[in-house]
Amino acid sequence: MYTESIENYLKTIYEIQKESEKVTTNSISEKLGVAPASVTSMMKKLSEKKLITHKRYQGVKLTGPGKKIALEVIRHHRLVELYLAEALGVPWDQVHDEAEKWEHVLSEDLEDRMDKVLGYPTRDPHGSPIPSRDGTVIELESIPLVELQPGQSGVIAEVSDHDPDLLRYVGKMGLYPMTKIEVLSVEPFSGPITIKVEDASHILGSEAAQYVFVSDVEGERGEAS
Amino acid sequence: MYTESIENYLKTIYEIQKESEKVTTNSISEKLGVAPASVTSMMKKLSEKKLITHKRYQGVKLTGPGKKIALEVIRHHRLVELYLAEALGVPWDQVHDEAEKWEHVLSEDLEDRMDKVLGYPTRDPHGSPIPSRDGTVIELESIPLVELQPGQSGVIAEVSDHDPDLLRYVGKMGLYPMTKIEVLSVEPFSGPITIKVEDASHILGSEAAQYVFVSDVEGERGEAS
DNA sequence: ATCAATTTTTAGCCTTGCCTAAAAATAGTG
DNA sequence: CACTATTTTTAGGCAAGGCTAAAAATTGAT
Structure with a gap:
């Protein structure tokens, strides 16, 4: 240990x-x-x-062994994040800090039990991949929302969990992983982005849009606002 | 902290x-x-x-403040023990060791969430009282099973969690808290005790019987075996 | 290519929490 | 009551994991 x-x-x-x-x-x-x-x-x-x-x-x-340990810790972290969110209803902006502590005290036995209760999940509440037990990580192909053009649509893949305020902010407009979105307009000079989420439109600052990643992007690129 | x-x-x-x-x-x-x-x-x-x-x-x-902290730690410990047993199915002989680690990393918020999920419980899996948030502990009146006389009956109140082997041993005969038992016979010279648990009879070594506590004792005392 | 700015490393120190060995205080016994 | 055994404390060290200040290596710019 x-x-x-x-x-x-x-x-x-x-x-x-x-x-x-x-x-x-x-x-x-x-x-x-x-x-x-x-x-x-x-x-x-x-x-x-x-x-x-x-x-x-x-x-x-x-090294190989070093990476293995890193992935075990990350697996613990993300599994705990998801567990806290699912089983105890902890809001997604708080799970990170709790998991920082729990990741170090989680036994293999409890890891397995949580994994099972959660149905062997592959993503944490922010959309990050949960490494498998043997250290396999399946990264999702995705690009920052800020790079999308008006008219393009996609699915939220991942949101950076580095700042709880950001998570609360984007959470308020429903930008959780697996949510479908469409970019309606983009203001020039790093201006705000208008997006459609679940039939409602929201305005998102470009800085926040750097930390939101989108996959399965479809639609023409390059239209002006 | x-x-x-x-x-x-x-x-x-x-x-x-x-x-x-x-x-x-x-x-x-x-x-x-x-x-x-x-x-x-x-x-x-x-x-x-x-x-x-x-x-x-x-x-x-x-001191007052020292006791308060001690009780908070114990509350965390016992709440976690119960949570692990109830929510994750961890066997009662393993919850103690896990809780030893968790008790130090449990936030107040998670403490509350677990408490709620469990329905504001008052006893851990071994029957020990879970101190309330304000530091109240309700101890159960109980005596060691080894002191019961043939013919007496009672309810398992608490089992010492100091030894996992003991827990597994008494667990095999169903001696969990809240279980009704009756003493059928007691061999002299610290000999084994025969008890009835759920209509089955079991023989229990006297050493183990020192760590099992019984409440609501009824029946005549002093009958020979 | 040389000099200044930046990055990284070395040196030395601190705190926490543990240890062993020895000294001091207390308790028990003839 | 004195002497021995036990318990507790003191003294001195050690490993982990931080820190600051200073030295060394690298990078970048003129």
Whole structure:
């Protein structure tokens, strides 16, 4: 078993790796809220344990075993998020913070029981994939809502869970995963976007629209507003 | 918020206080599995925080605030135990160990949600009282099964959860809280006890019978076997 | 290509919570 | 009442995981 701290570092490295190519000391420091020097010393420890490879000044990379642990933690996190939402009715903007604590104390037995109760789900409440037990992750093909053109439609695939305020904001207009939407208009210069959700139209700021991802996009591109 | 370690010390002190009058350094050390010296230094810290009173060489006592925290931890523990048993089907001999971890990461919000889902319960799966939010504990009047005489009957009130093997053992004969039993015979010299549970008779070792508590005892005492 | 800015690492320190070994206080016994 | 056994405390250390300040390596810009 690894410490909570190690689990958090590995999870964080995995998450950065997924979107940034290079995983730097600074990016880990920032995402984890610790000093860069603390990151360096932890990287040394993780290297010794063969959980990452680390070339000085060159960033880090998860090894096979390191990635496996990261995915286990993420699986716990997302399974717990969904469980809290489904079984205990926790609002989707709160499940993340709770899961941050629970992910480290969930036994394999309880993981299985939750998995079963939930019917072996594949997505968490924000639409992120729940890694399977053996470490398989099925990412959904999707693009940020902000890139859609008027007339295009699609299905909400995923919403970033990094900010509870954002989740409450987009939740109020019903932008949950699996919801069908259509872009009605887009104001120029990063202006607001008008979308149709369940026969109601809503106006969405472009910044928020960067964190909402859409799949199954259909319709012509390039129409002006 | 207090550390997990502090919460565990307070909980342990409360539990010892309930059955031993004097709470000694050694008893805490033993129950918590740490060296006596570690206990002494923690007692110093808890005294400074006004969570206990401590006279050197004289044992410790919880203060009002210390007791409050101890009861909150115990409430979390027992609520989680019951939740795991009811909602996730975890066997009663396993809930304790899981709850040991969960009790420290349960938010007030989730505590409330579990409480509600369970219908505001008052007993955990072993029959121990779940302290109310404001710190009230309703102890059940009960005596160890080993003290019953042939012909006496009663209702299982509580079973000690200190040993999973014991729980599995008595669970196999259906000795769960709220179960009616009747003592048929008691062999002398701490010999086995024959009891009737749900129209079946079982033989129970006297050691196990020390950890099973019975309430609502009825019937004549003192008959020989 | 050199110098400045940025990033990363090293060095040294702190807190928490545990440990062992030794000293001090208390309790029990002849 | 004195002496021994037990209990508790003190003293000194250790590992984890943070921190700050300073040094070193890299990057970027003129």
